[in-house]
Amino acid sequence: MTGIDVRKTVLEEINNVAPEVDLATVDPAADLREAIDIDSMDFLNLVTALHRRTSVEIPETDYPKLVTISGMIAYLEAKLG
Amino acid sequence: MQQAAARTDTVETTYREAVRAALRDALGRDNRVFLMGEDVGRYGGCYAVSHGLLAEFGPERIRDTPLSESGFTGAGIGAAMAGMRPIVELMTVNFSLLALDQILNNAATIRHMSGNQFGVPLVIRMATGAGRQLAAQHSHSLEGWYAHIPGIKVLTPATLEDARGMLWTALQEPDPVLIFENVMLYNMSGNLACDAGAVDIDKAAVRRKGRDISLITYGGSLWKTLEAASVLATEGIEAEVIDLRSLRPLDDATIMTSVTRTRRAVIVDEGWRSGSLAAEIGMRIVEQAFWSLDAPIGRVCSEEVPIPYPRHLEMAALPQLPKIVAAAKTALGQA
Amino acid sequence: MAEFRMPSLGADMEAGTLVEWLVKPGDEVKRGDIIAVVETQKGAIEVETFQIGRIEKFLVDLNTKVPVGTPIAIIQTEGEQAAVPAEPSPSSELPVAPAPEPRPPPLLAVPPVPAVVRAPSPAHGIMPRPIASPAARQLAAQHNVDLSSLTGSGPNGAILAADVERRLGPTAPSPERKRATGLDLAAMRTAIAAAMARSKREIPHYYLEHQIDVSHTEQWLAERNATLPPDSRLLMGALALKAVALAIRRFPAFNGFYRDNRFESSTAVHVGVAISIRGGGLAAPALRDTDQLSLDELMHGMRDLVQRTRAGRIRSSEISDSTVTVSSLGERGVEALYGVIYPPQVAIVGFGKVVTRPWVVDGAIGPRSVITITLAADHRVSDGHAGALFLAEIGKLLQEPEKL
Numbered sequence: 056m057t058g059i060d061v062r063k064t065v066l067e068e069i070n071n072v073a074p075e076v077d078l079a080t081v082d083p084a085a086d087l088r089e090a091i092d093i094d095s096m097d098f099l100n101l102v103t104a105l106h107r108r109t110s111v112e113i114p115e116t117d118y119p120k121l122v123t124i125s126g127m128i129a130y131l132e133a134k135l136g
Numbered sequence: 137m138q139q140a141a142a143r144t145d146t147v148e149t150t151y152r153e154a155v156r157a158a159l160r161d162a163l164g165r166d167n168r169v170f171l172m173g174e175d176v177g178r179y180g181g182c183y184a185v186s187h188g189l190l191a192e193f194g195p196e197r198i199r200d201t202p203l204s205e206s207g208f209t210g211a212g213i214g215a216a217m218a219g220m221r222p223i224v225e226l227m228t229v230n231f232s233l234l235a236l237d238q239i240l241n242n243a244a245t246i247r248h249m250s251g252n253q254f255g256v257p258l259v260i261r262m263a264t265g266a267g268r269q270l271a272a273q274h275s276h277s278l279e280g281w282y283a284h285i286p287g288i289k290v291l292t293p294a295t296l297e298d299a300r301g302m303l304w305t306a307l308q309e310p311d312p313v314l315i316f317e318n319v320m321l322y323n324m325s326g327n328l329a330c331d332a333g334a335v336d337i338d339k340a341a342v343r344r345k346g347r348d349i350s351l352i353t354y355g356g357s358l359w360k361t362l363e364a365a366s367v368l369a370t371e372g373i374e375a376e377v378i379d380l381r382s383l384r385p386l387d388d389a390t391i392m393t394s395v396t397r398t399r400r401a402v403i404v405d406e407g408w409r410s411g412s413l414a415a416e417i418g419m420r421i422v423e424q425a426f427w428s429l430d431a432p433i434g435r436v437c438s439e440e441v442p443i444p445y446p447r448h449l450e451m452a453a454l455p456q457l458p459k460i461v462a463a464a465k466t467a468l469g470q471a
Numbered sequence: 472m473a474e475f476r477m478p479s480l481g482a483d484m485e486a487g488t489l490v491e492w493l494v495k496p497g498d499e500v501k502r503g504d505i506i507a508v509v510e511t512q513k514g515a516i517e518v519e520t521f522q523i524g525r526i527e528k529f530l531v532d533l534n535t536k537v538p539v540g541t542p543i544a545i546i547q548t549e550g551e552q553a554a555v556p557a558e559p560s561p562s563s564e565l566p567v568a569p570a571p572e573p574r575p576p577p578l579l580a581v582p583p584v585p586a587v588v589r590a591p592s593p594a595h596g597i598m599p600r601p602i603a604s605p606a607a608r609q610l611a612a613q614h615n616v617d618l619s620s621l622t623g624s625g626p627n628g629a630i631l632a633a634d635v636e637r638r639l640g641p642t643a644p645s646p647e648r649k650r651a652t653g654l655d656l657a658a659m660r661t662a663i664a665a666a667m668a669r670s671k672r673e674i675p676h677y678y679l680e681h682q683i684d685v686s687h688t689e690q691w692l693a694e695r696n697a698t699l700p701p702d703s704r705l706l707m708g709a710l711a712l713k714a715v716a717l718a719i720r721r722f723p724a725f726n727g728f729y730r731d732n733r734f735e736s737s738t739a740v741h742v743g744v745a746i747s748i749r750g751g752g753l754a755a756p757a758l759r760d761t762d763q764l765s766l767d768e769l770m771h772g773m774r775d776l777v778q779r780t781r782a783g784r785i786r787s788s789e790i791s792d793s794t795v796t797v798s799s800l801g802e803r804g805v806e807a808l809y810g811v812i813y814p815p816q817v818a819i820v821g822f823g824k825v826v827t828r829p830w831v832v833d834g835a836i837g838p839r840s841v842i843t844i845t846l847a848a849d850h851r852v853s854d855g856h857a858g859a860l861f862l863a864e865i866g867k868l869l870q871e872p873e874k875l
Contacts, residue, residue, distance in 0.1 A: 073749060075749060075750060076749075091749075092749050094747070094801045095706050095707075095708065095801045096706065096708070096773070096774065096777045096801075099701060099704060099706060099774075100774065100778070102701045103700075103701040103702045106700060106701045106702075107702075112700075113701060114697060115693060115696050115697065115704065116693075116697070399604075399606045399632055426605050427605045427606065427608070427609040428605065428606050428609070429604055429605045429606055430604040430605075430606040430607065430625075430631050430632045430633075431604060431625070431626075431631070466626075469624070469625045469626050469629075469631070471626075
């Protein structure tokens with residue numbers, strides 16, 4: 056699964072979940088749940104989409120690693136790498 | 137005489153005296169002017185308007201007439217066509233109906249019927265309105281009817297300035313002008329500039345500025361309406377009061393400018409509601425300012441009864457301050 | 472012959488704008504088919520028919536705003552001859568499909584079905600389009616303000632120029648970035664304001680709260696989700712919905728509508744799911760027959776509902792069908808919420824976030840996951856005692872997720 060632009064994928068899927076948010080204004084280190092007001096359903100939809108796009112298994116126990124944009128990118132890159 | 141006084145000087149006077157001053161001024165300035173009507177000479181006028189004028193100007197120019205409104209109005213029309221500038225006084229608007237044939241079928245139409253060969257530069261003055269317990273033969277307000285007739289002008293002086301100033305301007309008109317003097321105004325007193333003179337007869341006047349509602353009225357109802365505006369002001373409602381001054385032609389521009397700004401209008405008209413001048417004004421507002429309206433147009437008119445003789449019933453039949461205040465509040469959604 | 476009417480999609484709806492037909496004259500329709508899209512304060516709503524038959528003709532042009540109750544199409548129902556020789560249409564000569572339910576029009580059989588038009592309030596018949604002064608209309612047109620999104624301050628609720636000006640004032644809707652079509656947050660706010668103000672004005676609420684230990688439930692959920700791909704995972708919210716739906720079957724005094732001074736209990740359980748919309752909106756569309764759904768179906772339905780609600784596409788039945796509402800603040804909220812009942816419903820159940828608390832289990836204190844369940848209910852219909860039993864039942868069910 057090389058060749059996936061992880062950053063681009065993550066930003067696209069966050070954008071799908073919260074289309075009205077300008078991601079350029081979001082701190083990559085901020086907790087997304089606070090920063091762009093996403094709830095557990097949004098988060099599950101985001102995880103589902105990232106799983107579909109990257110085929111990375113994302114167990115619930117790893118959720119805490121995915122609460123920021125940078126964390127999400129790092130997590131997926133590590134799994135894909 | 138006027139030149140003798142400084143421009144800023146005023147004199148306390150009454151509406152009656154202001155009309156008399158206007159008559160005296162006109163009689164003095166133009167030899168073609170004469171006054172005729174029932175009791176205008178020896179008796180001094182039914183409302184004492186012409187008191188003293190017979191002595192001053194003589195029976196040639198202050199002419200008592202028989203009790204025949206049609207006859208002497210016709211005589212006035214003839215005199216006007218022949219080059220004079222007659223002022224015909226009809227005792228009240230109720231009696232003017234006896235002269236309606238002359239006014240409508242002759243005075244208002246001759247310029248048209250003669251292919252512009254003849255005009256009728258005639259002024260007809262008459263008293264109108266209720267409030268003096270003169271019962272149903274003397275108390276009606278039919279000026280709105282006359283405003284229906286093309287070919288004449290209809291004036292309703294409500295202030296000392298207009299009582300003093302409208303007559304001369306009317307006498308300069310090439311066609312008939314009817315002047316309606318509300319009976320309740322004759323005793324009204326106030327200060328009038330010593331040099332008060334002719335005034336325009338084309339424009340309505342904004343007598344009080346306001347932003348919340350336009351109260352449109354004329355004649356005797358002006359003062360009740362101004363009083364209502366003061367009452368409304370104590371409740372934070374700023375009413376604009378428009379004195380129409382001329383019922384024909386109507387000064388649409390002043391009305392629409394006001395209503396477009398305030399978005400609300402109540403018309404106060406001592407005539408009966410059905411087919412009234414208030415109805416005409418309301419319709420014009422709808423035609424010309426519909427998209428500015430924020431509330432239904434309101435009307436305060438006389439009750440549709442012959443004006444009663446008993447004082448309490450007469451008062452109840454007429455537009456009064458509480459009704460005007462209530463109508464304004466209704467338009468503002470505060471009823 | 473049946474008239475398909477502009478449905479009432481909520482107690483506060485007076486009119487809707489027809490924006491799209493999803494069928495054409497001649498099309499066969501059956502109960503539940505989506506036949507049109509209607510723009511309302513709540514967004515674009517897909518409207519279903521409750522008739523079986525064939526679309527005979529449309530009565531209202533697209534982009535026309537009509538009052539609730541206005542016939543917008545004629546549906547020729549089962550077994551009828553066309554009243555007039557039908558316009559030639561491909562299906563008009565086909566034999567009529569056999570009726571799956573040879574009953575009278577089903578819309579009378581199920582009380583909460585929205586196609587039966589109810590006047591918004593008993594005092595009025597069918598409401599006309601919004602009463603607005605010419606000045607208000609002019610101003611609204613100049614500034615693209617939807618009059619139906621305004622609350623009038625004039626006589627009889629007439630919208631005045633000042634009402635439009637208020638909207639245009641400091642709170643003028645800022646141009647939303649990429650806001651989904653069909654979502655007018657200002658209009659939605661107005662609708663919420665109307666419904667909530669009415670609720671607090673008319674409904675004597677009483678409130679109860681109940682804390683339960685959901686450690687076992689959490690554990691069960693974690694174990695179940697551990698083996699599943701993300702799109703099959705369950706959320707605690709789904710369990711909560713199911714628990715409420717099952718509990719309410721035993722407590723019908725919390726399920727139904729209070730209308731015209733009396734309560735009608737509903738046999739069907741359609742739980743309204745309170746869904747917040749970023750930027751300040753809220754809707755509570757129904758998950759129909761919640762009690763009949765398996766957890767997976769329920770979770771799937773909930774996801775779909777959340778997605779469509781946030782995209783501004785809710786179906787008509789979902790808007791007006793809810794028989795009770797559940798509001799859950801999820802993992803980030805506060806511990807307890809006390810809801811405002813959505814009229815004409817009579818109850819709202821709230822779930823706070825799960826928190827770790829010292830808890831006595833079997834005589835020993837230990838850390839446990841605790842959730843606070845609250846109930847706001849209509850005291851005209853039920854009393855605190857029944858409410859307590861209802862809450863206890865919800866708690867019991869939530870603690871036994873394997874049985875849900």
